[in-house]
Amino acid sequence: MNxxxxxxxxxxxxxxxxxxxxxxGRFPALKDVSLQARDKEFLALLGPSGxxxxxxxxxxxxxxxxxxxxxxxxxxxxxxxxVRHRKVGMVFQHYALFRHMTVAQNIAFGxxxxxxxxxxxxxxxxxxxxxxxQLVQLEDLxxxxxxxxxxxxxxxxxxxxxxxxEPRMLLLxxxxxxxxxxxxxxxxxxxxxxxxxxxxxTVFVTHDQEEALDLADRVAILKDxxxxxxxxPNEVYEHPATPFVxxxxxxxxxxxxxxxxxxxxIADWDSxxxxxxxxxxxxxxxxxDEVTFAPADxxxxxxxVKAVAxxxxxxxxxxxxxxQPVELIGHGPTLPPGVSPGLSVRVRPTRPQxxxxx
Amino acid sequence: xxxxxxxxxxxxxxxxxxxxILGVLIVLPLGVVFASALSQGLAAYIEPLTHPDALxxxxxxxxxxxxxxPLNAIFGVAAAWAIARFEFKxxxxxxxxxxxxxxxxxxxxxxxxxxxxGAQGWFxxxxxxxxxxxxxxxxxxxxATVLVTLPFVARELIxxxxxxxxxxxxxxxxxxxxxxxxxxxxxxxxxxxxxLYGVLLCNARAMGEFGAVSVVSGSVRGLTTTLPLHVEVLYxxxxxxxxxxxxxxxxxxxxxxxxxxxxxxxxHSGELSASRRH
Numbered sequence: 001m002n003x004x005x006x007x008x009x010x011x012x013x014x015x016x017x018x019x020x021x022x023x024x025g026r027f028p029a030l031k032d033v034s035l036q037a038r039d040k041e042f043l044a045l046l047g048p049s050g051x052x053x054x055x056x057x058x059x060x061x062x063x064x065x066x067x068x069x070x071x072x073x074x075x076x077x078x079x080x081x082x083v084r085h086r087k088v089g090m091v092f093q094h095y096a097l098f099r100h101m102t103v104a105q106n107i108a109f110g111x112x113x114x115x116x117x118x119x120x121x122x123x124x125x126x127x128x129x130x131x132x133x134q135l136v137q138l139e140d141l142x143x144x145x146x147x148x149x150x151x152x153x154x155x156x157x158x159x160x161x162x163x164x165x166e167p168r169m170l171l172l173x174x175x176x177x178x179x180x181x182x183x184x185x186x187x188x189x190x191x192x193x194x195x196x197x198x199x200x201x202t203v204f205v206t207h208d209q210e211e212a213l214d215l216a217d218r219v220a221i222l223k224d225x226x227x228x229x230x231x232x233p234n235e236v237y238e239h240p241a242t243p244f245v246x247x248x249x250x251x252x253x254x255x256x257x258x259x260x261x262x263x264x265x266i267a268d269w270d271s272x273x274x275x276x277x278x279x280x281x282x283x284x285x286x287x288x289d290e291v292t293f294a295p296a297d298x299x300x301x302x303x304x305v306k307a308v309a310x311x312x313x314x315x316x317x318x319x320x321x322x323x324q325p326v327e328l329i330g331h332g333p334t335l336p337p338g339v340s341p342g343l344s345v346r347v348r349p350t351r352p353q354x355x356x357x358x
Numbered sequence: 359x360x361x362x363x364x365x366x367x368x369x370x371x372x373x374x375x376x377x378x379i380l381g382v383l384i385v386l387p388l389g390v391v392f393a394s395a396l397s398q399g400l401a402a403y404i405e406p407l408t409h410p411d412a413l414x415x416x417x418x419x420x421x422x423x424x425x426x427x428p429l430n431a432i433f434g435v436a437a438a439w440a441i442a443r444f445e446f447k448x449x450x451x452x453x454x455x456x457x458x459x460x461x462x463x464x465x466x467x468x469x470x471x472x473x474x475x476g477a478q479g480w481f482x483x484x485x486x487x488x489x490x491x492x493x494x495x496x497x498x499x500x501x502a503t504v505l506v507t508l509p510f511v512a513r514e515l516i517x518x519x520x521x522x523x524x525x526x527x528x529x530x531x532x533x534x535x536x537x538x539x540x541x542x543x544x545x546x547x548x549x550x551x552x553x554l555y556g557v558l559l560c561n562a563r564a565m566g567e568f569g570a571v572s573v574v575s576g577s578v579r580g581l582t583t584t585l586p587l588h589v590e591v592l593y594x595x596x597x598x599x600x601x602x603x604x605x606x607x608x609x610x611x612x613x614x615x616x617x618x619x620x621x622x623x624x625x626h627s628g629e630l631s632a633s634r635r636h
Contacts, residue, residue: 063528083531090532096525100547110533113543165533 014039014201015060015169020069022055022225029055030066031225037203037218042195044216045205048248052225053205054093057171060203061090073169089162089200093174095154097146103157104129104142110165132160135194152183159191163198170195172204176211188215209249213237221245243355246285253326255301257284259354267322269301269346277354286349289314289329293336293345300346303328307341321347391609395602406592406600407607414580415588415604421496422571422584423564426503430560431553434511439545441512442519443527453516459508467505468573471498494576499584502570507560514556515549518630522548551626555619562615566608 015037022030030052037043045053058064060071062083071078078086098106107129111120120128133139136156146154155175162170175191176184192215195202206212212219213233220230229241240246243254257266259282264273266284294300303319303326310316315330317339328347330336338345396403406412440446441453459467473479475492485492492498526548530540546553568586575582583591585608592601623630 061528061532063531083528084534084536086532087534088532090529092525092529094525096529098526098529098544098547109530109535109543113530113533113535113539161529161533 012039013037014041014074015043015203016070016072017056017060018070018072020056020059020066020071022052022059022064022066028225030059033069033222033225033227035220035227035230037201039201040199041201042192042215042217043201043203044212044219045203045222046207046209046212046219046248047222048207050224051222053207053222054173055225056222057090057173057203057205060169061088061171062086087165087167088169088171089165089167090171091155091158091162091173091175093177095146095158097154097157097161099146101145102142103138103144103146103149104133106146106157107132107161107164109161128164132164135163136160151179152187155179155187159194163200167200170198170200170202172202174205174207176206176208184211191215213249221248223248238351240285240353243283243285246353246355251288251327251329252285253288253328253349255284255322255324256357257282257354264352264354266301269299269348271299271348274352274354278356281357282354283357284349285353285355286351288327289331290350291328292348292350293330293339294348295338296344296346298346300348302344303347304344305339305341308335308339319345319347388609391602391605394598395606397602398599402599403603403606406597406603409600411580411583412588412600412604415583415585416607418496418499418583419565419585422499422503423561425500426507426564427557427561429500429504430507430564431511431557433508434515434556434560435549435553437512438515438519438549441516443524456509456512459506464506464567464569465573466570468502468570470505471501471574493574494578494582496582498574499571499582502574503564503567506567506570507563510560510563511553511556514552514559514630518549518552548629551622551629555622555630558615558618558622562612565611 013036017036018034020030020033021028033052033056045056047053055064059066060078062078062081066079073086098109101109104126108125111125111128114120129142130139133142136159138153138156138160141149141153141157146157149157155178159175172191176187179187188211204216213236216233218230218232219236221228221236223244229236229245231239236245237249240249243252246252255266257264259265259273259277259279262273264271264277264282264284292300296302301321303321305317305319306325307318308315309318313331315335317328317330319326319328330339336345437452437456441449472493474481475485475498476482477486477493479493492501526544527540530544531537535543565584566586567584568590571584572587572590575584575587577583577587577591579591585604589601589604589608592598592604
């Protein structure tokens, strides 16, 4: 299957990954992964742990060598370049700041290790470090050591250090993984703004679907070392390619059904099948909040309401559909008429996704 | 930092017990060494230490340590690097082997060299034909010392490097540093205190080693006697003041090592092995 967008033109392609495979002993970490990133794109590699996303990132950095496949950046064969010549800025999951160097020395490192002919002068380096400290809003902390910083500050130092070498590509491994929820949300916005200003192609790894959908231009979803789907956050959310993607990107309700002659039948409810639905036995997936309610004698899935509870701005509706416990979510303060414990209603998924059963 | 737990009544008991054992087994003998050495006055203490044989023994001890300690430091860093950074077959076997000198009698560590390089040893005739002397010579003393002290540096570094992980080195590479630069500017500074700690312990053992060295030395006075062997030779000759004077140097070395070791543990506990943190 090909999930690439039709408007991909090779003219603005930055990163091309073709048929990359990598195994650790007998465990395959990556299986024939192909994907591209456009110039200045913010690409998320999303998947559960063990999906191969970090391995792929390390292949891009040059810290792992794939068993097969091709990686090109700006048309150049990346795999034949050693790590140090790739000019990728990498931010590690635990930041990997040099613990015995100050913040300023950390940021300057990439400049000070350059060949003498390419090395900026001391004052140029100091100047650059100062500008980067300003950029990451840590101007006063240049003389501190990493152990004297908070998690969020360390992450920003790691980012400044990666940006100091003027990278051709920025690689971020679970950039918010080690931070608490509040800091994480703030940094997310900030990072996106920084990316837009710096204009560097960025690939970041995350297991958090909300983070990927919120932050990225496009999301690559991996599972068991394989690329399952690649698309904009909207595309993958609205049209998940497989039940796995549907499930991984948000809450899911699932019902068995049958598609015959353009009609979709779930239990005693018969409706028009969505375009392109497979024939025969199917699994129908829908989001718990993408439903409308109708009176018990109307059309839809018959649901017995068991409990209704206000949860912040949402209403959680516990009900049973075809004997299965299902948790639905209604938005807004007012409940649809008839939705109260002990009553039966009809539930109609507004945007069901239909996958071949099996 | 662990909170201190007080068990009522037990603390004084344990404290007295510990201090008694410490006093009888360590402070008392140490006191005896210095008291005996100084029993006939300062002049009598200095005199045997300035004897040519004693000076030769001190010089030899320093020479052996000066060669074997750097060798062990290099080996220790290399072994720790290999074990902490790479996966390979037989790794756990290698770790076990590094520890072998600790569990084996030092006499064996000396004897193996005699069996290899002695006159009746495997390579003995060949060495004799080429006029190379290993046993009963400085090179034999170095070999024996290296083998006995092999684990010190490696065992200090392995847990630390495993604990630190390879991310900082990987980061240095992505930032454009070469392998050598990365080692000098990232790896080495991160392990420097643990390395120093290991070198310190290694040095104390190298200078104080008796068993292994005595097998390969032949105890030729003024030529192949290190300080510990010199002590034995004098003691067997009933030259007690001289023996204790030489022993006091070794004891002093032990005390200096202890102080330096404590300073390291106190100032840089976080950068020593994870197991040594407090």
